[in-house]
Amino acid sequence: MPLHWVHEHHFPDSPTLVHALSGEIKVDLEEAIGERGACSLVVSGGRTPRALFEQLRTEALDWTKVWIALADERWVETTSPDSNEYLVRETLLQDLAAAAHFIGLKNPAPKPEAGAEWASRALTRVPRPFDVVVLGMGEDGHTASLFPGSLALARGLDPAAVPGCIAVNALTAPHARLSLNLSALLDSRRIILYIEGEAKRHVYLRARVPGTVAEYPVRAILHQRTVPVDVFWAP
Numbered sequence: 001m002p003l004h005w006v007h008e009h010h011f012p013d014s015p016t017l018v019h020a021l022s023g024e025i026k027v028d029l030e031e032a033i034g035e036r037g038a039c040s041l042v043v044s045g046g047r048t049p050r051a052l053f054e055q056l057r058t059e060a061l062d063w064t065k066v067w068i069a070l071a072d073e074r075w076v077e078t079t080s081p082d083s084n085e086y087l088v089r090e091t092l093l094q095d096l097a098a099a100a101h102f103i104g105l106k107n108p109a110p111k112p113e114a115g116a117e118w119a120s121r122a123l124t125r126v127p128r129p130f131d132v133v134v135l136g137m138g139e140d141g142h143t144a145s146l147f148p149g150s151l152a153l154a155r156g157l158d159p160a161a162v163p164g165c166i167a168v169n170a171l172t173a174p175h176a177r178l179s180l181n182l183s184a185l186l187d188s189r190r191i192i193l194y195i196e197g198e199a200k201r202h203v204y205l206r207a208r209v210p211g212t213v214a215e216y217p218v219r220a221i222l223h224q225r226t227v228p229v230d231v232f233w234a235p
């Protein structure tokens with residue numbers, strides 16, 4: 001049974017999805033700049049969004065008015081290929097998009113816990129509500145770095161929490177991480193869940209069914225009605 005407030009967009013292949021999604025994000029950001037003089041885009045890392053970033057950076061936008069932030073980050077040096085900042089700098093902050101403002105999450109704090117406080121302060125520089133938040137999903141139903149079984153999950157999903165960043169040490173996740181909490185992710189005008197492949201489609205179909213967010217944290221995004229959610233999927 002589809003969630004009638006979640007709009008699903010299925011594409012025959014990844015390039016077709018990437019072209020369509022890049023164009024939609026461009027329109028959203030352009031409208032935000034026209035209405036408010038600036039805009040904000042929060043993106044996730046991982047493998048899926050690379051081609052989207054490479055397409056998005058070619059879009060004709062006034063990138064000097066675009067603020068880009070991360071939904072989560074691995075607690076590694078930003079020179080590491082495992083770093084989401086590294087991915088964004090290599091694939092998105094190039095060409096026309098090199099003029100955008102970027103707020104990373106990794107910082108000089110000695111540990112993720114202190115780093116989360118630093119990152120929460122840094123995020124206050126990004127125009128809120130975020131205009132577009134692009135989330136991925138793992139095959140375990142995690143999104144951002146809100147992982148099932150993580151000791152930080154309850155805190156990350158607390159709807160009463162101040163929007164910000166939390167430190168995450170999930171046994172199933174390589175690296176300690178920082179993640180925007182649910183309050184921060186929902187402090188947005190539009191959420192796009194971008195997933196590819198049959199395995200993730202089956203996880204999504206299960207997460208669409210009401211159940212515990214502990215089982216599939218992505219349910220916290222799919223089953224809320226504060227922010228419109230669009231799911232973009234290709235095989």
Ligand SMILES: O=C(O)[C@H](O)[C@@H](O)[C@H](O)[C@H](O)COP(=O)(O)O
Nearest residue numbers: 044045046047048136137138144
């Ligand atoms: O830091 C990260 O890894 C991401 O932010 C994470 O939430 C990602 O979106 C999913 O793990 C899917 O990753 P893939 O696109 O690599 O499958």
